[in-house]
Amino acid sequence: MKILFVTHxxxxxxGANRLIISLIERFNKDYEVVVLVNKTExxxxxxxxxxxxxxxxxxxWWSCVPTRSSVARNVAVISRGYLRLLQNEVAVRKLVKLxxxxxxGVVYTNTSxxxxxxxxxQKANVAHVWHLREFGDKDFNFRRLLPRSSFVNRLNYGKLIxxxxxxxxxxxGISxxxxxxxxxxxxxxxxxKNKFIPRVDNSLNLLIVGQLSKNKGQDQAIKAVKLFNEKYSPNYKASLFIAGRGDQYFLQSEMKKAGSPYYIHYLGQVENLAEVRANMHAALVCSSSEAFGRVTLESMLSGLPVIGADTAGTGELIINxxxxxxxxxxxxxxxxxKIHMLLDDSLRKRLSDAAFLYASNFSISHTYDDISTIIINLDK
Known part of the structure; x- marks a missing residue:
């Protein structure tokens, strides 16, 4: 069987591409693999x-656009999005030919x-697998451009993961x-590497990783750390380290609202998160609509207990x-x-050990086996 993977x-x-690279490496050992990539940087x-x-x-082109803050920008972005949908008709014809x-035998689309x-x-009459990795609207403020009936038709063709x-x-809920x-x-x-870091003196280093945006909750982390330092635990110092790129205006605005405290550190896009995590005591996941939680698992595997919002994918991974x-x-x-609770090193160590054992079950091999089984059963 020959599989065509389509990237976004x-x-x-x-996150989506890091996983698909790992999967493609394994699929390429058992199947013939072709990957369709966009002509972008x-x-x-x-x-x-x-x-x-x-x-x-x-x-x-994508079939969704980001929601903008002003009406004028929204109109411009949506208008351009609909034009690109028309241009996708050319891509459909080219892909059918390919x-x-x-x-x-199978077309595998990597995101929604x-x-x-x-x-x-569907036009070429071959099987389709669609890997759904995001809500779209709730986590990234995306607006879908396809009419609901057309989107439902896409959902109903083939297998969804x-x-x-x-x-x-x-x-x-949609279909x-x-x-x-x-x-x-x-x-x-x-x-x-599972490495537990004992606290030194009265310090507590906290890490939040992800795209800078309201939906990812960096503002919640900033406010909570400020409360911890100035109200709940004035004899201790929690330092918040923020890693990621995205809406710089949002982050700077939230830091300014908090008084730009010295214990808030913006690291930017980090190339080697392992080095950063090696100096942390815990991780925060404050997203209101985390589809899954790769960062949660990475933190667990690195010896960091995670404090997460009790919602969506985060609530599925963390057992309070x-x-x-x-x-x-x-x-x-x-x-x-909850941050205050982690001043107890014995609790933090117990959570760290349990988290590592739990996260170790989420191996790429298990994911590959499950997806490969789905593909094998497509024609049955």
Whole structure:
């Protein structure tokens, strides 16, 4: 069987692409693999070609656009988005030809932002798998451009894989008849080192990783750490380290509101998170709508107990008091109290050990086995 993987961008460091690279490496051992990449900037094509993967470049566009703050910008972005949907008709025709020329048996679309590949698979009468990794609206403020009926048609063609039960429930709410199965993301466990760091003096180093945006909750982390230092635990000092890129205006605005405290540190886009995590005592995951929680698992595998919002994918991964702590979503007071609990090194060590054992079950091998089984059963 020959499988065509369709990627959404060329950023090899994005969560979706990091997983698909690992999966493609394994699929390439058992199947013939072709990867369709967009003609945009990024190193993903180079990474794949170095692995000996056949790469095909084509111009295509997302079927959603980001929601902007002003009406004028929204109108401009949406208008451009609809124009690009029309341009995707060319991509559909080209992809149908590629499917036939390469004798593709399965088209595998890697995120919900891409829909043209599902339509091409249907036109070419081949199986389609759609890996749904995001809510879209709730986590990234995306606006879908396809009419609801057209989007439901895409959901109902082929097999859907959801990265969490929260994602599965969300898309079942759009189309109750869609064929969807949850397969949790996996990681290469060997890349992580479980290292518990005892606190020194009265310090507590906290790390939050992710795209800078309101939905990821850096503002909650800033407010909670400020409360911890100035109200709940004045004899201790919690330092918050923020890693990621995105809406700089949002972050600077939140830091300014907090009085730009000296214990808030912005690290920017970090190339080697392992080095940063090696100096941390705990991780925060404050997203209101985390589709899955790769950062949660990476933190657990690195010896860091995680305090996460009790919602969506984060709430599925953290068992409160067992392998981490959950706080009431958007309640910085509760988050500050949970941070205070981690001043107890014995509790932090117990959570760290349990988290590592739990996260070790999420291997890329398990993910590959589950997805490969789905693909094998497509024709049955």
């Amino acid at each position: 961008n060329n950023n090899e460091k994005s 990024g190193n993903l094509p180079d990474v794949l070609e170095k692995l000996g993967i056949q790469v095909v470049r084509m111009r295509y 499917i036939k020329d390469e004798n593709i 932002t891409i829909t043209f590949s599902s339509r091409a698979a 959801a990265v969490s039960n929260s994602i599965s429930d969300y898309y079942k 109750s008849s869609c064929d969807i199965e949850t397969v949790y993301n996996g990681l290469d466990i060997s890349l992580f 008091g067992m392998n981490g702590l959950l706080y009431k979503n958007k309640d910085e007071n509760d988050l500050a109290l």
